[in-house]
Amino acid sequence: MSMDFRGLGFGAGSGNTGSGGKRWQLRELAKNEHLDWSIIKRVVKAFIPYWPKAILVTIIIFITAIGGVLPAWLTQKIIDDGIQKGQLPTVIYLTMELIAAAVITGLLGVWQNWLSNQIAQNVMADYRLALFRNLQRQTVNFFASRQSGDLVSRIINDVTAIQNVITSTLVGFISNLLTITVTLLLMFKMNWRMSVLAVIVVPGFVIPTQKVGRIRQKIQAEIQQWLSALTVQLSEALGVSGALLIRIFNREPREETKFRLANEKLRDLQIRQGLIGRWLFMWLGMFSSIGPALLWGYGGWLVIHQEMNLGVIVAFTTLLSKLYGPLSQLAQIHVNVLSSIALFRRIYSILDIEPEVQDGPRTIPPNSVKGHLELKDVSFSYQHEPKDGETRLALCNINLTVEPGQTVALVGPSGAGKTTLLNLIPRFSDPVSGCLFLDGIECHSLSLESLRAQMGLVPQDPFFFHDTVYHNLLLANENASQEDMETACQAAQIHDTIANLPQGYHTVVGERGYRLSGGERQRLAIARVLLQSPRIVLLDEATSALDTVVERKIQDALAFLLKGRTAIVIAHRLSTILAADKIIVLDKGEIIASGTHQELVEKNPLYKRLYETQFSLP
């Protein structure tokens, strides 16, 4: 009898990583999980759109389960009705049935795989989209407080793991249960006494497999810990900064000892794990002979006493393997179910996050906006819950009016709340109290799209997508022609630079593309806002010192950008401050003074100090 150990996860190739690693991760996930019906209900709902396919899969699994035990039954018939009775036509006919059953079961298996894969891929695509949609609705602060790698992993890895849920957990459960049921039914139909013996023999396969499985999982957990310790050490020691640190503090010998210990521990664990697998193989190999031997012995006795036909023994030895595989897999179904629940819980924990900023119902026609801004008693906190009974305010009772076309400069020491204030205007965040108004309309009641369409933003360190200059500019205005772009870039003093790039406007910039200097990025960001042509400009001026030629270019570009628009500028340069209609001095989240440069130098010591120490010329 040929034994297939692969279903048990102990295939010859199952090493210490690969399937072993995955199983370990599943077990880790399942550790603190419980059968949460609210999650199960939501998961079932996700599958509802694909119910016709799911029903078809179940029917096919049922047929293939029957098809799986058919060879044993046909073998018995060939022996007892054909060979024993000397009926060649019966032998030929049954042999053909045997072949047909194998072919049909094989084909159905492929179809079932294809269908369940389709369901899995569709459900996965739905979850990925839902996650991405919900993340798109979150505020900028949401991303500031999370590791982007973790969010990416939720969308890519956790969702991909759903496939395993469908193939191993759902399909595996139905298929194993049906195979066991059909096998037992056939066994008891053939001979109940042999069936009782077979059922007694099966634990001989299942129990050691489960036991060894658990020991291997434990070792696997230890292996993973040592592997990750080694990975961390390697990535630190082999990186430039780590290597520098190790050398300057003469840490090489200690690093080597640390590495050697982890390396040896890993070696010993892997040898142990390999050995346990071999013992199990030996036991299963032995038992794969002992089990059928017992059936042959007892069956032989029954045949000699003419209480059973010879073919039944052969059928039973085949059917035995149909019991132990599925039973072993069912025995660990709880791990699969619980780890699947844990996976879905992680996915739902992101899906259920309500965005802090909610969309408003009103829209304003784009060309009717005058650009009057007003902040009334606005306070803001980054804390969602008070700490030690106190909510630390990043902004406190801000009152500010900006007339259409006016430029307001925000100045203040680092951490005063300038960026926080700027971010409230396009509603990247909402205040905890107070209101913002655009042309007298409460911003809260406006749709985010309508509000943000009026606002252009030039951040301190502008970001560009890994795409061409052309496409990065198109982001601001989808209808912009090449001519519009060139006009905007000329006004932003960046056209010549772009024209000199290897592929001009079609050069890839951004993340890993052609690198633009800080000054060039600022001017390209200004061109981008010019193309958008908003009524309101929000500008976070760069602090870095630039040479006078570049500085001049930026000042010219800014002058063009701010002309005729309402602007709020976090100002770091004297020229910008001097050009502003109003200067607001922020300190510790409060407006402590406002006025013109001259007034403030005379009456506000903090402003005077900032002017003397921080505002770079010109």
Ligand SMILES: Nc1ncnc2c1ncn2[C@@H]1O[C@H](COP(=O)(O)OP(=O)(O)OP(=O)(O)O)[C@@H](O)[C@H]1O
């Ligand atoms: N995402 C955040 N979560 C929690 N606290 C924050 C966050 N961003 C800023 N803060 C805090 O809010 C306060 C105001 O920060 P903000 O960035 O507005 O200051 P700023 O005046 O723009 O400073 P700088 O000139 O250094 O950029 C600071 O105490 C800062 O630590």
